Amino acid sequence: MSSPDPVVVILSRGQLDAVLFDLDGVVTQTALVHAAAWKRLFDTYLWKQAADPVRDFRPFTQEDYRRYVDGRPRLEGIRCFLASRGLSLPEGSSADGPDAETVHGLGKRKNAWFLEELERRGVEVDPAAVELLERLRAAGLRTAVVTSSRNGAAVLRLGGLEHLFDARVDGVEAGKLGLAGKPAPDTFLEGARRLGAAPARTAVFEDAQAGVRAGHLGGFALVIGVRRSGEAGALLRAGAHVEVEELSAVRVEGVAPLRPEFHAAGATP
Known part of the structure; x- marks a missing residue:
């Protein structure tokens, strides 16, 4: 399995209804x-x-x-x-x-x-993740954070990220429900359920091999491995459909850019 094109296009209509994000190492640098x-x-x-x-x-x-x-x-x-x-x-x-x-x-x-x-x-947030989340939501896709961390709520609050997610499944929630942790798909499946979306119409973003395997086992439409470190291709071998190093490589179809593009440094829009 390979990832020949570094850009992933997520279609806003007709293919996906929801997107699930791991937290540590994907949205934040708390990993x-x-x-x-x-x-x-x-x-x-x-x-x-x-x-x-x-x-x-x-x-x-x-x-x-x-x-x-x-x-x-x-x-x-x-x-x-x-x-x-x-x-x-x-x-x-x-x-x-x-x-x-x-x-x-x-x-x-x-x-x-x-x-x-x-x-x-403090909580270091990936600006590209915030922009991607804003674009996904502008396209009408529902979003949830699915993390094994029992500190998920605190990290979201400290990072000012709560408004970007419609649902949260973290270690505390998983414990209450008796859900098996990653690499079992249970927490991702619960995240999709809370968004009212079928796995076959839901994408997953993960940086950990265990999380990628969970997305693969859950039968999700698109599993995107976010390689922040480690060997190139390891997330593909774990079951990701595509592997990217930065979330800026991900595009959402049919949504106007959130930031104006300048032709020269210091230009004004």
Whole structure:
């Protein structure tokens, strides 16, 4: 599978009714904040587990993040990564605090460090994502955010993005409904349901391999992989119909440009 044309045309009439967006790494750059919190969590834990830290310590890598954590629910990411290193922890419970040596405890610890890092960095929004969302909505397409993060509502609020989505399915909502996380398609299917759209008339934007697989398994009309990092073609192999590096490469048919184009720098419209 290949992506010969870097521009994707989304037809406003006749083919699609709705578009679903992952949040971290697609609409915002908070994937970087998540990755930093995960690395801090796992490097600290792995250092403590090594019999000889100087010789045996193998740090958490970007490839580990993409393969085992990115796009998955928080606790599932912990289980998957630890299993990849031959490690396991007691499950614990939601009552565990961040100091507990359990899956739930590590999850609480990671979230505390994520919120700490988010407070320090703020929410960086991709301007191209905002413009694309505005164009999609101007074309009459309904939009929803579908994220595994349990901080989805806070990120949308801090980023000033709430008005761009008709529905939200995040980790909190998925937990309430008992939905399986990505790479299962359940949360994307719920997002389409909330928009009153069939998967066959809905597009998905995802930056994580687990999320791309979820879109593929859900039978969505168009799965667009947004490659912010990593190997070219990896999202295509995971099931994306097309892979782009920037959302500015995506066009919406039948909608006038939102921004005037200037023929010279500093020109006035």
